[in-house]
Amino acid sequence: MARFDLSDAEWAIIEPLLPNRPRGVARVDDRRVLNGIFYVLRTGSPWRDLPERYGPHTTVYNRFNRWAKAGVWLRVFEALAARSPRSMALIDSSIIRAHQHAAGAKKGGPDNAIGRSRGGLSTKINAVVDERGLPVRLILSPGQQHDSRAAGALLADLRPGAVVIGDRAYDSNALLTLVADAGGQTCIPTPRYRKQQRVIDVELYRQRNPVERFFNKLKHFCRIAARYDKLASNFLAAVALAAIRLWTRNYESTT
Template sequence: MARFDLSDVEWRIIEPLLPDKPRGVARVDDRRVLNGIFHILRTGSPWRDLPERYGPYTTVYNRFNRWAKAGVWVNVFNTLAAQSPESMAFIDSSIIRAHQHAAGAKKGGADHAIGRSRGGLSTKINAVVDEAGLPIRLSISPGQASDKAAAPALIDSLTRTDHVVADRGYDAMALIARIEARGAAAHIPTQRDRKVQRSVDRAIYRQRNLVERYFNKLKHFRRIATRFEKLAVTYLAAVALASARLWTRTYESTT
């Protein structure tokens, strides 16, 4: 088994989440293809440099790309993330530099979620992790986009959360009200220039490092740490698949 290949335990978790094989059509070995995709995500190598043990790179690339556009990889992540109790939600974002190959996409038509921030062309990954530090919600936006703009959609998708924790970048009365309307407590410090400062539970707020640690783990996947995909749908699929791998490794360690 190669270094980044799925273990038997991980494969038993993921295999039932993949699309059924069409009748009468022999599909290339799913496990081998998926291992090839993880090799690319983890090493950041160009698709053409995929080792021969994974089969033709075109097969692996086409499967990743086709299933990304069909929402398969995001569905795999969502299914695993649905196992979370979601009692606590820690929200944050991380800026990702866009490689010139990604930034060269044609303007107009397809969504790219690439913008110009202080570090150049970039994308922002917005994430929510639970009390175990595992990702439960994901989205991407242009690098210059405000964290507050991405937060409502993430918050609205939480259905059983008691506590929402975020840093000062998410301080907005509308956002606080949105959280409280869902029956959760907001642990978000006020901006320092506000006359009235809102207090937060320090013990809960200190756990915010869980989301920072998630981003650190996510960026071990070099094709996530630097964005090479031109389309938002394919980059989000890569982020979702890498995040799903964090879930399968957690399951493996507890079995």
């Protein structure tokens, strides 16, 4: 087994979540193709440089691209994320630099979650993780967009009694109201410019560290640490696949 390949235990978790094989239609070995995809995501290698042991690079790329468009990778991630108790929702974002290969979309078309910030073209990954640092929701936005703009969508399925922990960027009346209406609690510091300062549980706020560690682990995947995909759907699929790998490595602790 090569360095970034799925172990037998990891494959046993993912295999039942993949689409069924159509009758009478042969499909290249799913495990070999998925190992090839993980190799590219982890190393950042161009698809053309995929080692021969994974088969033709066109087969591997086409499977990644086709299933990204069909939402397969997101559905697999969501199936694993559904196992989370979600008693805590740690929310944060991280800016990813977009490579010049990611630019070049047609003028007047969708922005594909690529924006322009101080460092140039960039994309922002917005995430919610649970108390163990395992991701439960992922959303992309342009790099310059304020964190609070994506918070509503990230917390749309917040469970009653859950505690939402975030930094000052998430302090907004709309978000506080959303969490309260869902029966949750917030632990979000108040910006210094506000006249009324909320009192938060300092010890509870310190527990938001798992979301920082999540982004650190996510950026071990070189294809995510820098964005090369033109389409937002493909880049989000890559992020979802990295999240899937984090879930499979911690699957026993969730059972």
